[in-house]
Amino acid sequence: MFDLHEHPHTRLNLLTGDWILVSPHRTKRPWQGKVETLPPDNRPSYDPKCYLCPGNERADGSINPVYKDSFVFTNDFSALLYDTPHGEINIDDLLKAQSEKGICRVISFSPDHSLTLPLLSVEGIEKVIELWQKEFKDLSSDPSIRYIQIFENKGEIMGCSNPHPHGQIWASSSLPLELVKETREQKKYWEEKGRSLLSDYIQLELKQKERLVLENEHFVALVPFWAVWPYETMIVSKRHLQNILQFTDEEKTAFADILKKLTAKYDNLFEISFPYSAGMHQAPVNDEEHPEWHWHMHFYPPLLRSATVKKFMVGYEMLANPQRDVTAEWAAERLRSLSEVHYKEKVSQAK
Ligand code: H2U
Ligand code: ZN
Numbered sequence: 432m433f434d435l436h437e438h439p440h441t442r443l444n445l446l447t448g449d450w451i452l453v454s455p456h457r458t459k460r461p462w463q464g465k466v467e468t469l470p471p472d473n474r475p476s477y478d479p480k481c482y483l484c485p486g487n488e489r490a491d492g493s494i495n496p497v498y499k500d501s502f503v504f505t506n507d508f509s510a511l512l513y514d515t516p517h518g519e520i521n522i523d524d525l526l527k528a529q530s531e532k533g534i535c536r537v538i539s540f541s542p543d544h545s546l547t548l549p550l551l552s553v554e555g556i557e558k559v560i561e562l563w564q565k566e567f568k569d570l571s572s573d574p575s576i577r578y579i580q581i582f583e584n585k586g587e588i589m590g591c592s593n594p595h596p597h598g599q600i601w602a603s604s605s606l607p608l609e610l611v612k613e614t615r616e617q618k619k620y621w622e623e624k625g626r627s628l629l630s631d632y633i634q635l636e637l638k639q640k641e642r643l644v645l646e647n648e649h650f651v652a653l654v655p656f657w658a659v660w661p662y663e664t665m666i667v668s669k670r671h672l673q674n675i676l677q678f679t680d681e682e683k684t685a686f687a688d689i690l691k692k693l694t695a696k697y698d699n700l701f702e703i704s705f706p707y708s709a710g711m712h713q714a715p716v717n718d719e720e721h722p723e724w725h726w727h728m729h730f731y732p733p734l735l736r737s738a739t740v741k742k743f744m745v746g747y748e749m750l751a752n753p754q755r756d757v758t759a760e761w762a763a764e765r766l767r768s769l770s771e772v773h774y775k776e777k778v779s780q781a782k
Contacts, residue, residue, distance in 0.1 A: 436758055444657035445620075445628060447612040451659050452747075452754040455761075469738060472704055474545040474594055483539045483595035500558040502539045503566060503600075509535035511603055532575060533603040538562060540596035547585070547596050547704055549694035549773050556687035563600075563711075564675050570602040571716035578606050578715050581675075586706025588733055588741060594704075606715055613712055614721070621723030627671040629725035642763040645692050645771065649685035652693045654763040659753040661735050661742055662700065662762050664693060666728040673714035673724045692771035693730070699769045701738035707731055 433440070441450045482489045485497045491507040511533025520528040540559045541551055548556065563581050570579050583598035584591040606614065620628035633651050636642055644664055645652040652666045666689055668682065678686065697705035708731045714724035735742045748754055770777070 436760065441752075442657045444655075445632060446616055446657075447609070448616050449612075449657075450752065451657055452752050453758060454754060454756055455758050457756040469703060476543045476545045478544045478595070481544055481593060481595050483537075483593060483597055484544050485542045498539070498542055500555070501541065501562045503536050503562060506535035506537050506599070509533075511535055511601060529605070531604060533601060534570060534573075534576070535602075536566060536600045538566070538598050538600065540598065544595045547694070547698075548583075549691055549698055550775065551596070551691070553684065553687045553691055556690055557683055559598075560675070560678075560683050560687055564678070566600055567675055567713075570600070573602075574717050575604050576602045577717055578603050578610055579713070580607065580710060582708065582710030584708050586704065588706045589708055591706075610712065610715065614715065614724070617723040617725065618721075627723065627725045629667050629727060630671050633667050633669065641760045644696065644763055644766045645689055647685050647689055649682045650689045652689055654759045654766065656759055658759045658762065659744075659755055660731045660733065661755065661757055662697070662730075662732045662766065663759075664730045664766070666690070666693065666730075668726050672726045673721060674716075674726060675711065675713060677726075695771055695773035695776075696766050696769045697730075697732065699774050700765070701734065702774050703738045705732060706734065 435453075436455055439452065439454045439456065441452050443450055477484055479487065481487060483495070483502075485495055485502075487495050489495065489504070489507055493504075495502065495504075511531060513532060513534055515530050515532040517532070518530045520526065538559070540546070540548065541555060548559075551559070567579055567581070570576050579600060579602045581598065581600050587594075617628045620626070620631075624631070633653075636653050637646070637651065642653045642656060643651065644654060649669050650666055651669065652664055654663060655665050658664075666686070668678075668686075670682070672678070672682075694705070697707065709729060711726065711728040713726050714721040733741045742755075744753065
């Protein structure tokens with residue numbers, strides 16, 4: 432009898448149409464590979480050398496204002512530039528290129544250098560969400576922008592350049608690869624069934640419960656059935672929304688609440704500031720209608736079995752197919768079992 436928790440199998444990623452290989456029997460193999468070292472986690476509230484701290488100088492010579500909540504500026508080393516001329520190259524259908532125009536911004540989540548998302552108050556996270564909304568609105572008012580990617584790279588292991596709590600926004604004139612895939616798959620489902628793919632998916636997850644991590648009135652956090660990264664999760668809105676501008680005030684607070692709790696659970700897993708790349712996926716802008724689109728946020732953390740053992744996407748995964756050992760259900764159970772109060776806040780509550 433085929434058992435998902437014992438036998439090697441492949442699972443379909445509903446959002447991208449890709450398949451992943453799961454090898455649940457493999458978790459017992461001994462580990463003799465690379466062990467990462469951890470950067471120290473005791474930071475001051477203000478670092479005179481940090482380009483994100485209030486009042487400090489940035490690479491382009493400008494001085495940050497003495498801001499109180501969150502702060503946004505155009506990336507001084509933007510990957511996309513607004514004044515890129517329009518153009519295309521096609522040599523014998525073999526060498527193809529298209530110019531790409533866009534805007535990159537950096538958002539500081541707090542003036543306090545020592546904090547991270549799970550250590551901000553719910554009100555503090557609401558301020559960050561409001562800034563994400565404001566930026567989304569502002570960037571989408573430009574007709575040359577078609578997609579706005581809001582994301583956070585956290586931790587040295589993820590190539591993050593600075594521990595000051597911050598994220599980025601890249602707005603582009605064409606649809607990036609992941610968005611092309613997710614639009615295609617959601618559209619297919621919408622056209623076939625007349626319902627949102629993710630609404631149906633979370634209904635099923637709420638019934639089965641084994642991959643749920645957190646739930647509140649408006650959002651669900653879960654380890655998707657097709658997760659590739661060991662502790663990969665997704666936050667999905669219960670309401671079928673296309674983008675962050677459609678959040679009600681209640682949804683904004685509920686999103687801040689689930690963000691704080693999910694990232695606190697992550698930190699509690701190995702009692703470290705847990706690294707990840709996270710970001711929201713939302714409908715394209717200045718485009719045809721996208722009724723199929725359902726807002727969600729992905730968390731892709733690289734850590735595997737401890738604070739220092741990282742999963743590498745190499746070998747078979749680079750050449751053939753992404754693969755994981757521990758099952759999504761096992762990871763969800765571990766995350767569920769952890770406190771939603773951050774270990775550092777627990778200490779301060781006990782005092
Ligand atoms: P990370 O989120 O990956 O750490 O990137 C931070 C961004 O901040 C990075 O894209 C930008 C870098 O270009 N940056 C500035 O815009 N100004 C600076 O003074 C330093 C870094
Ligand atoms: Zn700082």
